[in-house]
Amino acid sequence: MEDYAIKQYEKKIISACVSPEFELMNINRFEGDKCNMEDIALALQTPAFMSDKRVTVIENSGFFKLAKTEETVIRLTELLKNMTDENIVIFVEPDTEKKGVYSSNVDKKRVLYKLVNTLGYVSEINRFSEKELMDIVLKKTKNNISNSDCAYFVQVVGNELAVVQGETDKLLNYCNGRTITKADIDAVCTRSADFTVFELVDAICKKETGKALEIYNRLLFTKQSTVFGILALTASKIRYLLRCRDLAARGRSLSEIAERVKQREYFLSRDLETAKRYGIDKLRRALEALKECDTDIKTGKMEPELCFELFIIKYSM
Secondary structure: HHHHHHHHHHHHHHHHHHHHHHHHHHHHEEEEHOHHHHHHHHHHHOOOOOOOOEEEEEEEOOOHOOOOOHHHHHHHHHHHHHOOOOOEEEEEEEOOOEEEEEOOOOOOOHHHHHHHHOOOOOOOOOOOOHHHHHHHHHHHHHOOOOOHHHHHHHHHOOOOOHHHHHHHHHHHHHHOOOOOOOHHHHHHOOOHHHHHHHHHHHHHHOHHHHHHHHHHHHHOOOOOOOOHHHHHHHHHHHHHHHHHHHHOOOOHHHHHHHHHHHHOOHHHHHHHHHHHHHHHHHHHHHHHHHHHHHHHHHOOOOOHHHHHHHHHHHHHH
């Protein structure tokens, strides 16, 4: 989910319902462990004060994964059905991230989701596509950057809108009106963990052990990701390279592969060259080694940092 867009929509709903001078008396927020049912019930039954509407924001509650027999769901269902028109409820259920993998906090088969969808409106706010982010950057820079460099920029900084906008501002200040180039992006932009791990995999495939270890230690030092996060992202990148290589071996054209893996042809050519240079058998062995690494860490057989470091050394030689 796109956190920045969610916050923007939330602000717009609140500003449309409650005047700024009356927000203190007419807005309640509950989040995570603080989503106490008794407090929520009180908020939903409290009338608006000197305002037409009253807003209750319930975030990251986990309610939308509970069974209909759960006491919380029974109580909340009753409250929502009998709520007056002056009370507005905003449920925000962001995806859960674990080891670089995101999962939904909403089960659309549950009774609570169906009720909210019937009584109100459900909006799924996904992350912006690369094209949408590029359009935003091109507009913000007044097209003072080439399409290829703009695509590279989005790959480097990641797909979070707030980050993209912040990094674009950095570039504009740094370039001070001149055309933005790849060199400028490399000079001032903060690399996302996802892109940095791709650089790590690229260094392993090129057998640049020193560079791979430097990137790995930088990730840990800057706390961009945990060892588990790095391991999951590395496995994801290797699976991507294997898929690209497999499609190429089946005779698929560059444009067909690009469509299948959702990658621009410019970057895909580079990735196919990396996969070809390293070899499909070694990529498969590296993927199996990552599974063993994951098991060794979870069973306490080896320390996480050392385990992945040994993986880098072995597969970049």
